[in-house]
Amino acid sequence: MQLEYIYCKKMKLTRYTDYALRALIYLAAHDGGLVSIRQIAQAHDISQNHLMKIIQDLGAAGFVKTTRGRHGGLALARPAAEITIGQVVRHTEGDSRLVDCSTCRIAEGCSLPDVFSEAREAFLAVLDKCHLSDAARTPDAFRHLFVV
Amino acid sequence: MQLEYIYCKKMKLTRYTDYALRALIYLAAHDGGLVSIRQIAQAHDISQNHLMKIIQDLGAAGFVKTTRGRHGGLALARPAAEITIGQVVRHTEGDSRLVDCSTCRIAEGCSLPDVFSEAREAFLAVLDKCHLSDAARTPDAFRHLFVV
DNA sequence: TCTATAGATGCATTAGAAATGCATGATTAG
DNA sequence: CTAATCATGCATTTCTAATGCATCTATAGA
Numbered sequence: 001m002q003l004e005y006i007y008c009k010k011m012k013l014t015r016y017t018d019y020a021l022r023a024l025i026y027l028a029a030h031d032g033g034l035v036s037i038r039q040i041a042q043a044h045d046i047s048q049n050h051l052m053k054i055i056q057d058l059g060a061a062g063f064v065k066t067t068r069g070r071h072g073g074l075a076l077a078r079p080a081a082e083i084t085i086g087q088v089v090r091h092t093e094g095d096s097r098l099v100d101c102s103t104c105r106i107a108e109g110c111s112l113p114d115v116f117s118e119a120r121e122a123f124l125a126v127l128d129k130c131h132l133s134d135a136a137r138t139p140d141a142f143r144h145l146f147v148v
Numbered sequence: 149m150q151l152e153y154i155y156c157k158k159m160k161l162t163r164y165t166d167y168a169l170r171a172l173i174y175l176a177a178h179d180g181g182l183v184s185i186r187q188i189a190q191a192h193d194i195s196q197n198h199l200m201k202i203i204q205d206l207g208a209a210g211f212v213k214t215t216r217g218r219h220g221g222l223a224l225a226r227p228a229a230e231i232t233i234g235q236v237v238r239h240t241e242g243d244s245r246l247v248d249c250s251t252c253r254i255a256e257g258c259s260l261p262d263v264f265s266e267a268r269e270a271f272l273a274v275l276d277k278c279h280l281s282d283a284a285r286t287p288d289a290f291r292h293l294f295v296v
Numbered sequence: 297t298c299t300a301t302a303g304a305t306g307c308a309t310t311a312g313a314a315a316t317g318c319a320t321g322a323t324t325a326g
Numbered sequence: 327c328t329a330a331t332c333a334t335g336c337a338t339t340t341c342t343a344a345t346g347c348a349t350c351t352a353t354a355g356a
Contacts (some may be wrong), residue, residue, distance in 0.1 A: 109289025141257025
């Protein structure tokens with residue numbers, strides 16, 4: 001009596017956000033040192049192309065500072081303790097509304113948009129309590145990132 | 149100096165959840181009366197096939213009570229005041245984790261899974277404060293649903 | 297009993313967006 | 327001048343939600 005037609009239920013973050021966080025955490029672990037995109041991509045075995053564009057984006061948004069040319073690379077634009085997960089997710093997942101009521105017939109008198117908006121804020125509020133510098137459970141949790 | 153390569157940033161709910169909520173709100177507005185799937189699909193101009201499976205799912209989950217055969221239809225299985233938006237979303241978007249750390253190299257010492265888990269709960273907690281019976285801004289906001 | 301109407305179910309297909317790959321340009325150290 | 331690195335645009339692939347179609351089951355009423 002169970003549904004055969006299984007829906008892969010979501011409510012997941014995009015890989016875009018995933019990679020952004022991994023990159024930022026990597027930079028935070030290197031505490032100021034210049035790191036190349038290639039290095040991060042290889043460390044996580046993820047698409048360098050995709051990561052490149054994400055870094056681009058993070059650079060324009062003021063999260064990282066990029067340096068071109070030989071011996072170039074990335075570094076956090078601000079201290080890791082001043083960047084929250086919420087700030088990052090807010091940016092990578094967009095600031096737009098969670099729901100699209102443009103085609104809904106009951107949008108007029110419906111209170112759900114407000115409720116979802118509030119829920120989203122509550123979600124981000126929790127993420128705002130966590131900083132890049134808090135991502136590691138223990139001080140040396142990400143030590144292996146240094147060992148190339 | 150802006151990125152040409154635009155990422156359609158998400159963090160959106162699926163249409164599956166969207167339709168589920170619309171259907172439940174429709175039923176709540178009809179307060180006990182039997183309503184057909186076709187009727188809801190036409191009222192919102194959405195895919196009857198998709199809605200059919202969603203209703204199926206909602207039936208199995210105990211949100212609605214379906215009646216087959218001629219003059220059959222749907223009704224809420226419980227009072228609208230006892231069904232929260234959070235309960236519905238929890239079901240339609242799945243109870244699984246928000247992030248997939250299975251392939252992440254730093255999953256061991258990373259605290260983000262816990263943070264996201266907490267954020268998700270905060271999100272749902274807000275949605276749990278809202279019941280189907282609260283969806284309408286005013287008592288007669290959805291009156292036009294009756295006028296077929 | 298027969299028929300019309302409703303939900304139940306499975307499978308195939310489409311659509312849309314995220315993710316990826318590729319090619320090329322721009323910048324800088326040595 | 328060259329190698330290394332980020333910057334950018336476009337094409338392609340991949341994934342999965344969304345949809346469509348066909349058929350089965352159940353029930354009311356003529």
